[in-house]
Amino acid sequence: MDSQITLRVDGAAHPLAVDTRTTLLDALRERLRITSPKKGCDHGQCGACTVLLDGRRVNSCLVLAVTVGDAEVTTSDGLAVDDVPHALHRSFVEHDAFQCGYCTPGQVCSAAGILAEARAGWPSAVTPDVAADTVELTDDEIRERMSGNLCRCAAYANIVPAVADVARAEGVRR
Amino acid sequence: MREFRYERAADPAAAVALLAAAPDGAFLGGGTNLVDLMKLGVATPDVLVDVRELTSREVADLPDGGLRIGAGVPNADLAADRRVRERFPVLAQALLAGASGQLRNRATTGGNLLQRTRCGYFTDVTKPCNKRSPGSGCGALEGVHRNHAILGQTIAGSDDPATCVTTHPSDMAVAMVALDAVVRVLGPDGEREIPIAELHRLPGSDPSRDTTLRHGELVTAIDVPALGMPSRYRKVRDRASFAFALVSVAAALDVRDGVVRDVRLALGGVAHKPWRASAAEYVLRGMPATEASFAAAVESELEAATPLRDNAFKVPMARNVVVRTLLDLAGRDTERELA
Known part of the structure; x- marks a missing residue:
């Protein structure tokens, strides 16, 4: 059954008719040809499809497009402003934080999410005191918070410092 | 995936009425479990009633120092709530021990309680499973069951329609049970409160039912009473x-x-x-x-x-x-x- 929706993606509005079964990921890739979010497992386990929905990271493969409403979708592409790469894009390149690159847009969106969560003082499973006022994105914190993003090339050893550098620049890491 | 009609309702009572009229319909919260089960063919609703933004997304103080958690509060927000972190660290830690950051951002408190088992026989429609397909038997009893239950199973042979040895997957619900939480639901016959220990059930003779909720009943909030100990x-x-x-x-x-x-x-x-x-x-x-x-x-x-x-x-x-x-x-x- 079709439903008429408008998706707001990376600053542009896209009206389209979708079958109610269409996920946000498939709407972006197959209908709008916005292909930076990738389809990996399609079950919310790998994180390759991660986008920001009103600034919060989500698995776009588990979000039905008809439920998105007026929320702003930001993909890894959209993190770049006026074709200038985001600090996370530059850091991933500088640290060689990928091999094949398939998981990278999801990793970058997830990293943008954890920076915002850390700025808001959100604890994680490895935070010693969940009631602490502030959190610091130590290597352990980054690994835990990025655990929803798999990299089958196993570039983790470079992804952690790539995120750490930006965390330091943003004041959530010493 | 089976075709379905997507419905939004004006308020929780309207959502309950919509689902009461749709015997094969389901409420949709964050969808992190349901949408996945629909892709797998395990869940086949013909109507989805979207309640993610319909129930409260607020955490409110109760007079005794407890909290009333709206069913629509995302897991991530609940784990980050300062009152939860200070008064109920067990709840914040349980939430943070579950899933990934992306899933916690989308999953709701009510939906977390009602998530289905991750038993490999339940999620694979080609395998026998009394929970998914009543009467088909239990593949896990003599199959892959390293991460299955050790207490309260129904063990009556692989072909018996009552056999079920699976576990409930939620971390949050374990903390809620220790905290003596009370689940507030709205149904076709009005509101009722369910002590959380009476929400989830053992398989007994009917493994298809995870909870004591009736069709059309909507979880609207969870009350967590004051604890007063570490x-x-x-x-x-x-x-x-x-x-x-x-x-x-x-x-x-x-x-x-x-x-x-x-x-x-x-x-x-x-x-x-x-x-x-x-x-x-x-x-x-x-x-x-x-x-x-x-x-x-x-x-x-x-x-x-x-x-x-x-x-x-x-x-x-x-x-x-x-x-x-x-x-x-x-x-x-x-x-x-x-x-």
Whole structure:
């Protein structure tokens, strides 16, 4: 059954008719040809499809497009402003934080999410005191918070410092 | 995926009315479990009634120091709530031990309670499963069941329609059970309150039902009463992160003058529902807060365990996780006591 929706993606509005079964990921890739979010497992386990929905990271493969409403979708592409790469894009390149690159847009969106969560003082499973006022994105914190993003090339050893550098620049890491 | 009609409602009562008129319909919260099950062909609703933004997304103070958590509060927001972190660390820790950051951002409090088992036979439509396809049998009983239940299963042979040996997957619900939470629901016949220990059920003779909710009943909020003692959640799993529990424990402990005045214990990963360890609690009240007491208490609970061929390791694991967690809460040093 079709439903008429408008998706707001990376600053542009896209009206389209979708079958109610269409996920946000498939709407972006197959209908709008916005292909930076990738389809990996399609079950919310790998994180390759991660986008920001009103600034919060989500698995776009588990979000039905008809439920998105007026929320702003930001993909890894959209993190770049006026074709200038985001600090996370530059850091991933500088640290060689990928091999094949398939998981990278999801990793970058997830990293943008954890920076915002850390700025808001959100604890994680490895935070010693969940009631602490502030959190610091130590290597352990980054690994835990990025655990929803798999990299089958196993570039983790470079992804952690790539995120750490930006965390330091943003004041959530010493 | 089966075709479905997508509905939004003006308010919770309208949503309940829509679902009451759709016997094969389902409420949609965050969708992190339901949408996945629909892709797998395990869930086949013909109508989805979207309630994610319909129930409250607020966490409100109750007069006694407890909290009323709207069913629509995302798991991430609940774990980050300062009152939860300060008053109910066991709840914040349980939430943070579950899923991934992306999933916690989307998953709701009500939906978390109602998520389905991750048993591989349940999620594979080509396999027998009494929960998914009543009467088809249980593939897990003699199949892959290393991470299945050790308590309260129905074991009556692989072909028996009652057999079910799976576990409830939620971490949050284990903490909620230890906290004596009350689930508020709205149904076609009005509102009712369900003590959370009575929400989830054992498989009994009908493994298809996870909970005591009736069709069309909508979880609107969860009330968590004041606790007044230290609490924590500990989870053992195969990976360091983003994996379901082998065994987990939600515990709270009140020790005065070296004696256990009050205790709450619930176990995850061991049964078809979050397992309130009432026998252990009973044994422990009034006993000295020592490793020997803690071990004796949890052993009395685990006497009822009926492990399967490949998951007997969970019995000593549960014992050790409970003892270690209670020692932590009592401020005791295991190694010094063992020396």
